[in-house]
Amino acid sequence: MSWNKNRPLYIVLLIQLMTAITAAAVVWFFLGMQGAISALLGGVVSVISSAAFAVIISRHKGYTAGETIRTALRAESVKITLTVSLLWLVFKFYENVNAPVFIGAFILTVLVHSLALL
Numbered sequence: 360m361s362w363n364k365n366r367p368l369y370i371v372l373l374i375q376l377m378t379a380i381t382a383a384a385v386v387w388f389f390l391g392m393q394g395a396i397s398a399l400l401g402g403v404v405s406v407i408s409s410a411a412f413a414v415i416i417s418r419h420k421g422y423t424a425g426e427t428i429r430t431a432l433r434a435e436s437v438k439i440t441l442t443v444s445l446l447w448l449v450f451k452f453y454e455n456v457n458a459p460v461f462i463g464a465f466i467l468t469v470l471v472h473s474l475a476l477l
Contacts, residue, residue: 368409368412368413368416368417369413370475371409371413371472371475372406372409372410372413374471374475375402375405375406375409375468375471375472375475376402376406378402378467378468378471379398379399379401379402379403379405379406379464379468380399380402382398382399382401382402382463382464382467382468383395383396383398383399383402383464385398386398386460386464390457390460393455393457394457394460396453396455397453397455397456397457397458397460397461397464398457398460398461398463398464399464400449400453400456400461400464401449401460401461401462401463401464401465401466401467401468402464402465402467402468404442404445404446404449404465405442405465405468405469405472406468407441407445408438408439408441408442408445409438409472411434411437411438411441412434412435412437412438415430415433415434415437416430416431416434446465449461
C-alpha cells in the first residue's frame, strides 16, 4: 500500500475491484467468456482511473485551501483523461467487446466508488 497512503481510498479501490470481478463472474455465467472479459475491462477502467486519483490525492502535502483545491482538480483531471483514454483504447483494440456489458460494468464500478465513499 506504499503507492497509496490514504486508507479509505485503498478500501474503495478494493471494493471496486471486487465489484468488477463479481460482475465479470455473473456475466460469464449468462453471456460467456467474451461478455465476462468486457465486464472485467469496464470495471478495470474505473479501478485504474480511481487508483491514479488516489495516488495523486495521497501525495498531497499542502495545508492551504488553495493547495488542496489545486491537488483535487489535478487528480480529477488526470482521472477523467485516463478514463476517456482507457475507454477509447478498449473500443479501439478489443474487437469482441460487448458494449452494453462493458459500459454497464464501468458505470457500476463508478457508482460503487461514489457509494463506498459515503
